[in-house]
Amino acid sequence: MSGADIAPLIVLVRPQMGENIGATARAMLNFGLKGLRLVAPRDGWPNPAAKAMAAGAAEVIDNARVFDTVVDAVSDCHLVLATTARHRGLFLPVHTPQVAAETLRTEAHAGRRTAILFGAEKSGLDSNEVAQAHGIINIPVNPSFSSLNLAQAVIVIAYEWSKAKGTQPLFESEYDDTPASMGEVDGMISHFIALLDQAGYFYPDHKRVVMERNVRTLLTNASMSSAETRLFRGMIRQLARMRAD
Amino acid sequence: MSGADIAPLIVLVRPQMGENIGATARAMLNFGLKGLRLVAPRDGWPNPAAKAMAAGAAEVIDNARVFDTVVDAVSDCHLVLATTARHRGLFLPVHTPQVAAETLRTEAHAGRRTAILFGAEKSGLDSNEVAQAHGIINIPVNPSFSSLNLAQAVIVIAYEWSKAKGTQPLFESEYDDTPASMGEVDGMISHFIALLDQAGYFYPDHKRVVMERNVRTLLTNASMSSAETRLFRGMIRQLARMRAD
Numbered sequence: 001m002s003g004a005d006i007a008p009l010i011v012l013v014r015p016q017m018g019e020n021i022g023a024t025a026r027a028m029l030n031f032g033l034k035g036l037r038l039v040a041p042r043d044g045w046p047n048p049a050a051k052a053m054a055a056g057a058a059e060v061i062d063n064a065r066v067f068d069t070v071v072d073a074v075s076d077c078h079l080v081l082a083t084t085a086r087h088r089g090l091f092l093p094v095h096t097p098q099v100a101a102e103t104l105r106t107e108a109h110a111g112r113r114t115a116i117l118f119g120a121e122k123s124g125l126d127s128n129e130v131a132q133a134h135g136i137i138n139i140p141v142n143p144s145f146s147s148l149n150l151a152q153a154v155i156v157i158a159y160e161w162s163k164a165k166g167t168q169p170l171f172e173s174e175y176d177d178t179p180a181s182m183g184e185v186d187g188m189i190s191h192f193i194a195l196l197d198q199a200g201y202f203y204p205d206h207k208r209v210v211m212e213r214n215v216r217t218l219l220t221n222a223s224m225s226s227a228e229t230r231l232f233r234g235m236i237r238q239l240a241r242m243r244a245d
Numbered sequence: 246m247s248g249a250d251i252a253p254l255i256v257l258v259r260p261q262m263g264e265n266i267g268a269t270a271r272a273m274l275n276f277g278l279k280g281l282r283l284v285a286p287r288d289g290w291p292n293p294a295a296k297a298m299a300a301g302a303a304e305v306i307d308n309a310r311v312f313d314t315v316v317d318a319v320s321d322c323h324l325v326l327a328t329t330a331r332h333r334g335l336f337l338p339v340h341t342p343q344v345a346a347e348t349l350r351t352e353a354h355a356g357r358r359t360a361i362l363f364g365a366e367k368s369g370l371d372s373n374e375v376a377q378a379h380g381i382i383n384i385p386v387n388p389s390f391s392s393l394n395l396a397q398a399v400i401v402i403a404y405e406w407s408k409a410k411g412t413q414p415l416f417e418s419e420y421d422d423t424p425a426s427m428g429e430v431d432g433m434i435s436h437f438i439a440l441l442d443q444a445g446y447f448y449p450d451h452k453r454v455v456m457e458r459n460v461r462t463l464l465t466n467a468s469m470s471s472a473e474t475r476l477f478r479g480m481i482r483q484l485a486r487m488r489a490d
Binding site: 026030056093094098139141142146147155156162163177 | 272343392
């Protein structure tokens with residue numbers, strides 16, 4: 001079984017609007033999750049509204065499996081986590097999405113299938129459904145304003161799952177951030193001071209030492225990259241040429 | 246200036262649909278962000294559709310400030326990060342949301358105001374807009390399916406900002422997960438073995454040693470909490486009573 005095959009399943013329990021199922025499919029696929037299971041969807045299955053909303057994520061909808069109960073939906077899984085926004089006095093550990101993602105990743109490495117339960121749009125999971133999980137995932141939102149919709153909650157969980165694989169951004173910067181060596185910085189500063197001197201900047205002469213030190217401090221602390229020191233020298237060289245014309 | 250005051254500003258550049266501005270306000274407030282700035286919103290401002298969509302996050306919409314240019318919108322900020330999905334050959338470092346959040350948090354601790362730029366719904370930020378930032382935030386999505394909408398992108402960034410404060414879930418578990426001591430485990434096992442013995446489980450007698458060892462292995466490896474050993478002993482005690490009746 002490949003790593004991709006054992007990504008966590010997303011299980012929507014009693015989902016209502018087909019549009020929300022479709023939006024969930026899109027949310028999942030953004031972070032590489034493809035396995036969608038539905039427990040007793042209110043409007044039956046297949047649901048044209050779900051397919052329409054899913055758009056480019058139609059494959060997730062087409063491959064979704066439907067079950068009557070949570071137990072049936074997770075019978076082939078080894079670890080089940082329930083996403084809930086409220087405390088229900090259950091005898092279960094409560095994890096942040098980040099900790100949950102690490103746990104799911106550990107199971108995936110061991111070749112075990114996992115599932116994440118999400119409840120119905122308004123009501124969420126009921127206590128008996130949560131009790132079928134090994135643990136709770138709680139997204140820490142603003143206690144005085146908690147309004148994540150189903151797809152947004154899936155985004156956060158799927159994002160953390162995806163992150164647990166590694167934390168590289170999608171594209172590499174062309175920014176060459178090799179820090180300038182002290183020699184490069186000193187060469188640039190000496191170059192600049194020489195040009196400033198030609199331009200008559202160090203006046204009056206008894207302030208020259210302080211003025212030079214200020215130039216040096218400014219450019220030493222500018223955190224320039226090696227490439228930036230060359231860029232800067234090109235700019236001041238050109239400025240000095242203009243003055244000479 | 247309090248920590249709350251210097252949370253990053255969310256700057257929407259040339260946003261189109263009022264509904265998306267409202268959804269962004271909701272996304273922000275879920276993770277405690279309240280400072281919204283708009284650069285040249287297509288449909289003017291105020292926008293009734295934005296207010297309607299924001300619902301409980303109306304305060305974010307009511308306090309939003311509108312500017313003509315990105316430069317105007319971020320003139321009082323010390324660090325500006327631009328959210329982009331594409332590479333543009335710019336001379337800027339590229340960060341994941343997590344790294345960006347840590348950078349923003351460092352600035353906030355130092356009392357400096359920060360801003361995060363988000364582009365228009367379809368087109369995103371143009372290169373000149375990105376060039377006004379100190380760095381790029383790239384959300385690592387599925388390269389073959391990238392469809393996060395504006396509010397969903399804000400969710401991911403705001404979630405990471407919120408996380409950088411700490412990673413506690415919203416509610417504490419009532420689950421007492423203090424692991425059982427070896428003494429508690431042994432007491433439970435001895436209790437169980439004694440009851441099983443009374444029940445005639447260890448038969449035939451020459452298998453008793455192996456059978457006891459299997460019971461011991463099973464319960465030693467069950468990773469029970471201290472509370473769970475007491476729960477288990479209560480259950481087997483009750484089972485043994487039933488048998489005695």
